Each structure stands twice: as C-alpha cells, then as structure tokens.
Amino acid sequence: MARPLSIDLRERVVDAVVRQQMSCRQAAARFGVGVSTSVAWVARYRETGSVAEAACSARVARDPAFAAEVARWRGTFEALDGEFAEAAPPARVLAQAEARLFGRPPSLAARLWDSVGLWRGVAAAAGAVGFFGRPPAPEVAPPLVATVAGRPGGGQRAVRRAPRP
Numbered sequence: 819m820a821r822p823l824s825i826d827l828r829e830r831v832v833d834a835v836v837r838q839q840m841s842c843r844q845a846a847a848r849f850g851v852g853v854s855t856s857v858a859w860v861a862r863y864r865e866t867g868s869v870a871e872a873a874c875s876a877r878v879a880r881d882p883a884f885a886a887e888v889a890r891w892r893g894t895f896e897a898l899d900g901e902f903a904e905a906a907p908p909a910r911v912l913a914q915a916e917a918r919l920f921g922r923p924p925s926l927a928a929r930l931w932d933s934v935g936l937w938r939g940v941a942a943a944a945g946a947v948g949f950f951g952r953p954p955a956p957e958v959a960p961p962l963v964a965t966v967a968g969r970p971g972g973g974q975r976a977v978r979r980a981p982r983p
Contacts, residue, residue, distance in 0.1 A: 823851065828859050828869040830916075835860045849920055 827849060834845040835856070846856035863869050878885045907915075930936055 823855075825870045827851070831856050832859055832863045832869050836863065848923065 831845045831849050831851060834840045834848060835842055840848070842856040842860055843853050846853045849856075859869060866875075874884075874888070878888055906912075924932075
C-alpha cells in the first residue's frame with residue numbers, strides 16, 4: 819500500500835482548486851498527484867472544511883493511542899495559535915519554493931514534443947508524401963530489335979536495326 823501524501827501537499831492542491839480557480843485536473847498535473855486523488859481531497863475539504871482533519875479523522879476514530887496523542891498536541895500548541903497572526907509569503911517567494919519542490923511547469927514546446935497528436939500528424943504527413951509525392955515512374959524505352967538475315971547464296975549477313983517509335 820502506498821504511504822499517505824503529506825498534509826501540506828493536500829493543502830496546496832485544495833488551495834489551487836478552491837482559491838486559484840484551477841481545475842482538479844490542472845492542480846493534479848501541477849503537483850504530480852492523480853486526478854482522482856485531487857478530486858477526493860477537494861470533496862473532503864468542501865465537506866469538512868479542513869484537509870488535515872479529513873486526512874486523519876478515520877485514524878483518530880479507530881486508534882485510541884493516536885487520538886490521545888492528537889489531543890495532547892492540540893493542547894500544547896493551541897495556546898500558540900492565537901498569539902501570532904497568519905502571514906503569507908510574498909508571491910515570488912512562494913513561486914520559487916514551488917518551482918524548487920515541484921519543478922517548473924513544462925513549456926509549450928515540451929508539451930507539444932510529448933504529445934501523441936503531433937507524432938500522429940507527422941506520421942500521416944510522411945505517409946501522404948510517400949504515397950502522393952512519388953515522382954512518376956520513368957518511361958521504359960522499348961527494346962532494340964535487330965533482324966539478322968542471311969542471303970540465299972551465301973556468306974554475308976545484313977543486320978538491320980528497327981527505328982525507335
């Protein structure tokens with residue numbers, strides 16, 4: 819079984835869909851997750867309002883030791899939550915961090931080079947050129963015809979060449 823993906827990644831995918839108005843398919847391609855995974859995360863977020871809560875709520879329900887650990891952490895850090903205001907990084911910093919973590923989106927040339935449609939078109943064009951672009955077959959010259967006839971009286975022979983039509 820594959821290990822669960824991080825809460826941070828889930829939050830980035832949901833943020834891209836909900837706040838940045840990307841489709842689930844675009845967000846999945848940008849962050850390297852499956853489309854169905856992206857759809858499921860967004861649906862959970864819309865139902866519960868939190869990606870993290872949806873990710874671990876099932877484990878809290880079935881594992882009492884984990885539930886106690888979560889309660890302890892919440893108690894420890896809940897007091898710190900209200901002390902600091904939330905601050906978003908500048909857009910260029912966020913873009914640079916995402917580029918380092920997830921790579922840059924492929925350029926138009928790279929997407930075209932990797933597309934099946936391009937190569938099908940190239941193959942069809944090559945086939946059309948091969949079929950319709952052939953030069954006509956060269957005309958074959960008729961063979962030369964020679965007639966050798968002996969004279970009734972003797973040794974000399976005449977060779978006559980038929981003219982080309």
